[in-house]
Amino acid sequence: MFRVDIREMLVEAQPQMIITNDNLNARVDAQVYLKVRADEDNVKASVYNVANYKLQIVNLARTTLRNIIGTLTLKSANSERGRINEELRHTLLSETASWGIEILRTELKEIDPxxxxxxxxxxxxxxxxxxxxxxxxxxxxxxxxxxxxxxxxxxxxxxxxxxxxxxxxxxxxxxxxxxxxxxxFIGNAQVLRKLEAVERALVQNAKVVIPADTQLINVIGELAGVAPIPLVPKAAASPPDRK
Known part of the structure; x- marks a missing residue:
């Protein structure tokens, strides 16, 4: 009488050196998750159709990995782990169809140069x-x-x-x-020149003496806003008394 474990189990494929397509030795390690199908026929198949299915799974997984990775460069193998896992699982399912077991998933642990x-x-x-x-x-x-x-x-x-x-x-x-x-100042250029001279003198803060020219003073007063101061004539001197 045989006792068969139908729970999910893990099988280590064990690390191995595989030569890639670009002639590099890569250290490859993988693991396989499987279980025996929970019915009488499959339980019997796992016992009578294969001797030590765990060991057989390990050897088959290692051989399959060598075949897959040997066609890839190291860079491709590292970038296409998903495809390698799927191809490995598909191959194991096909090869173990009569063993009464189910390959649940496979995982590449490492591909190291x-x-x-x-x-x-x-x-x-x-x-x-x-x-x-x-x-x-x-x-x-x-x-x-x-x-x-x-x-x-x-x-x-x-x-x-x-x-x-x-x-x-x-x-x-x-x-x-x-x-x-x-x-x-139209027609009176001389007066304009005098006014310009006064303006320059004021800008330079100079002392200016303005002649009592009524027209010029009126113009300056109008421009400056100041009314001109009218000139007051001096009183005539009184003649001396004659006695």
């Missing part, structure tokens, strides 16, 4: 990361420089606009002066 290859791969990955970092830094620097350039352009445009406005203001002031000159 030799130590010297791993060191080289790490250097390559590090170099790639440094390259990406350098590109990102260069891009950031270029973006910063572009921002500074745009700021300088805007500043220059602002300065240019301010100068234009200042020039327009000066032009308008000149126009107003010309209009005032035409209004008040």
């Amino acid at each position: 030799p130590e010297d290859v791993q060191i080289t791969m790490n250097k390559v990955v590090k170099a790639e990361n440094e390259k990406v970092a350098a590109v990102d830094f260069a891009t950031a620097t270029e973006t910063q420089a572009d921002g500074q350039r745009r700021a300088e352009i805007k500043k220059a445009e602002g300065t240019k606009q301010a100068r234009i406005l200042e020039a327009e203001g000066q032009a308008l002031a000149i126009q107003l002066v010309n209009e005032a000159a035409e209004k008040y």
Whole structure:
């Protein structure tokens, strides 16, 4: 009489060295989850159709892994673990169909290259990361420089606009002066030159002596908003008494 465990169980495929398609020795380890089907026929099959199904599963899994990974490069094997697991499970299901067991799932635990290859791969990955970092830094620097350039352009445009406005203001002031000159001094250029001299003297905070020219004083008073002070003639001297 045999006692058969129908619970889910784990079988270790044990690590092995497999030569990949790019001639690298990879250390591969996997595990298989299985159970005996819970009916009388399958329980009998697990006992009478196969001798030690656990050991047979281990040997079959190892052989299947060599066949699958031997067709792949090391890089492909690491990036296609899902496909390898599925192909391994499908092969085990097919080969153990008469054993009364069910292959639940398979898992690759590791696909490791030799130590010297791993060191080289790490250097390559590090170099790639440094390259990406350098590109990102260069891009950031270029973006910063572009921002500074745009700021300088805007500043220059602002300065240019301010100068234009200042020039327009000066032009308008000149126009107003010309209009005032035409209004008040048309035909009297000499009086205009005198007024300009007075203006320059006032700007320079100089002492100015203005002649008692009624027309000039009236003009200055009108421009300055100050009424001219009329001149008071001196009283005539009284003749001496004659006795």
